[in-house]
Amino acid sequence: MNIVLIGIQGSGKGTLVENLKQKLKFSLISVGELLRGEVKKNTKLGKHIKQVQAAGNLVEIETVMAVIQKKLAQNENSNIVFDGFPRNSLQAEEFDKLLKLDLVIYLNLDKQTAITRLLNRLTCTNCGSVFNKTKVKNDLCPNCGGKLETRFDDTLEGINKRIEQFYIETYPLVKRYKKQKILAEVDASKTPNQILKDVMRAINEHNN
């Protein structure tokens, strides 16, 4: 099953992916991570990506697709979850040529709740765990003792900009996949456990 996760920042995609691991065996494909991985391994693609990004440009669609194809060729799981891809209509079109999507999960969250969540978010500079400001006692990570910090772009201005960008670029995909009858909309204002239940129900319904 090929599954895509869509949602504004703060809608809980990262938490969902973590919780989903206990219920479903899948390969996670995060395009951002794949690109960083290629750069880190200094592959031919990686060298190119580094050049493009150093010049302040966005990595071209051909390169992004090549990186995804490379990853798909190594994939051993029958389930794949794509996080943060496709992000716009052009990517969705290219994606359709590459594989058949079975289910698109849209984590629907209102802008104000997302902003409140993001402004309260602390990230561990050591292990990357994310916490809610109101739930930690000090600025040390409960998991590893690392220092907790607000992400540099988690300012009201930065958050607003990214959410606006989502509605312009990514939100049209919700309609696209609804038309294709593969969209499952999940209320992302619920607790992580409830969201997991709703997502598992959507996956099982689609499997039948």
Ligand SMILES: [Zn+2]
């Ligand atoms: Zn930590």
